Amino acid sequence: MGPAIQMSNGPDVLIIGAGLAGLACARHLADVGVSFQVIEASDGIGGRVRTDQVEGFLLDRGFQVLLTAYPEAQRTLDYHALELKKFTPGVFSWFAGRMNKLVDPWRTPGGWNEALRSDFGGFFDKFRVLRLRARLRASSIEQIFKRPERSTKDALVSAGFSEEFIHRFFRPFFGGILLEGELKSSSRMFEFIFKMLCEGDTVLPARGMGAIPAQLASHLPTDSIRLNTHAESLHENELTLTGGESLRARAIVVAAEGPAAAHLVGEAEPASRSVSCFYYSTDEPPVPHPMLVLNGDGAGPVNNFVVMNQVAPSYAPAGKSLVSVTVLGTQQLTDQQLSGFVIAQMKNWFGPIASSWRHLKSYRIPHAQPQQYPGALEPSQRPVRVRSGIYVCGDHRDNASINGAMLSGRRAAEAVLADFSR
Numbered sequence: 001m002g003p004a005i006q007m008s009n010g011p012d013v014l015i016i017g018a019g020l021a022g023l024a025c026a027r028h029l030a031d032v033g034v035s036f037q038v039i040e041a042s043d044g045i046g047g048r049v050r051t052d053q054v055e056g057f058l059l060d061r062g063f064q065v066l067l068t069a070y071p072e073a074q075r076t077l078d079y080h081a082l083e084l085k086k087f088t089p090g091v092f093s094w095f096a097g098r099m100n101k102l103v104d105p106w107r108t109p110g111g112w113n114e115a116l117r118s119d120f121g122g123f124f125d126k127f128r129v130l131r132l133r134a135r136l137r138a139s140s141i142e143q144i145f146k147r148p149e150r151s152t153k154d155a156l157v158s159a160g161f162s163e164e165f166i167h168r169f170f171r172p173f174f175g176g177i178l179l180e181g182e183l184k185s186s187s188r189m190f191e192f193i194f195k196m197l198c199e200g201d202t203v204l205p206a207r208g209m210g211a212i213p214a215q216l217a218s219h220l221p222t223d224s225i226r227l228n229t230h231a232e233s234l235h236e237n238e239l240t241l242t243g244g245e246s247l248r249a250r251a252i253v254v255a256a257e258g259p260a261a262a263h264l265v266g267e268a269e270p271a272s273r274s275v276s277c278f279y280y281s282t283d284e285p286p287v288p289h290p291m292l293v294l295n296g297d298g299a300g301p302v303n304n305f306v307v308m309n310q311v312a313p314s315y316a317p318a319g320k321s322l323v324s325v326t327v328l329g330t331q332q333l334t335d336q337q338l339s340g341f342v343i344a345q346m347k348n349w350f351g352p353i354a355s356s357w358r359h360l361k362s363y364r365i366p367h368a369q370p371q372q373y374p375g376a377l378e379p380s381q382r383p384v385r386v387r388s389g390i391y392v393c394g395d396h397r398d399n400a401s402i403n404g405a406m407l408s409g410r411r412a413a414e415a416v417l418a419d420f421s422r
């Protein structure tokens with residue numbers, strides 16, 4: 001028997017924000033028949049996971065990927081319907097004046113020979129990757145998030161990795177995931193992501209990352225999401241919208257991003273990690289495989305790039321390639337100035353052909369992720385019940401990932417249901 005849930009005429013629950021956390025919360029409430037309304041300030045669903053269509057290209061609002069090993073994504077999403085397209089496991093890294101390839105030997109046929117022969121990383125670094133992989137595969141996610149925290153850099157140094165390997169591989173690779181190049185972020189987040197990378201595939205949905213929130217929303221009743229509606233303030237169980245309209249519900253779930261949520265519920269704002277993403281159309285892909293390309297020498301603004309249509313052909317029209325370039329931070333430069341520096345760096349790597357790359361669009365994302373320095377993930381699951389009738393979810397409640405956002409949404413829905421059944 002399910003919980004005894006008391007229903008009212010208006011929606012029982014108001015959810016502020018139609019990002020992954022808000023949509024996941026709504027999805028769990030819909031599954032048990034609780035009524036809700038989602039209030040979204042912007043003109044579309046998805047929050048930080050949206051895809052624009054520009055001249056036949058699919059442009060995700062900032063480069064991001066789904067890791068199929070994420071347990072909450074496995075639990076909530078229909079992977080088959082998303083038509084997931086895999087990256088080739090491995091990376092290119094630019095250093096010593098050339099492109100260097102490191103394959104993932106576990107998932108590349110004949111890869112052991114290539115990995116061991118490659119002069120990207122010495123024998124001891126490769127051995128330590130093997131040891132780290134084995135240790136994390138043997139640990140549960142719960143164990144990882146309970147371990148003593150330190151910075152990712154300290155964790156790598158104490159695991160014995162050489163400064164050179166950290167600089168050429170871990171710094172740009174995890175810099176692009178944690179959105180900071182100094183690797184100051186919590187070792188718990190590093191270990192969680194490393195485990196997820198080892199245990200599944202790194203993928204893009206064929207119709208863009210925005211297909212993930214679209215799939216969550218497809219399970220919700222029509223008209224349950226109200227777009228272009230900004231929640232201004234919250235007093236007890238009453239929500240005031242910009243423009244003055246008031247809404248009431250038995251429960252209000254704030255599923256806004258960290259700084260906006262903090263404003264609404266009166267908490268301290270979390271610090272932000274910001275990032276910029278530049279898209280270019282090219283006639284030829286600059287690298288031969290669908291692998292992440294890292295800036296392993298540290299010079300220039302580009303941290304990493306990917307040729308998106310090599311992973312998922314639907315990202316570009318026939319005959320064109322789509323290059324997604326990640327620059328950490330938002331930078332105090334105009335798009336034109338920063339793009340000029342990006343192209344100068346790419347000319348250094350690929351020669352004059354890079355001058356022909358056509359800048360399609362850029363995205364600057366001031367709050368791409370909450371900062372997750374040691375301490376920020378303690379406890380790893382922060383409370384979702386703020387006070388009577390008010391709940392909070394979002395990546396700032398669990399961790400800055402698609403998995404963390406969806407998990408926090410489910411936790412908030414479960415807390416609401418538990419309180420309704422009292």
Ligand SMILES: Cc1cc2nc3c(=O)[nH]c(=O)nc-3n(C[C@H](O)[C@H](O)[C@H](O)COP(=O)(O)OP(=O)(O)OC[C@H]3O[C@@H](n4cnc5c(N)ncnc54)[C@H](O)[C@@H]3O)c2cc1C
Nearest residue numbers: 017019020021041047048062064065231256394395401402
């Ligand atoms: C560039 C980039 C790269 C990333 N890379 C990855 C990756 O590769 N893998 C991964 O797992 N994760 C990645 N992430 C992190 C992941 O995307 C986020 O953790 C997750 O999407 C956060 O979802 P959320 O629902 O918590 O917040 P959001 O997506 O920010 O949703 C919050 C919603 O609330 C709305 N809102 C805010 N205030 C109000 C208000 N007052 N009234 C009404 N609505 C409001 C917003 O408009 C927004 O739609 C990346 C993030 C970015 C930006």
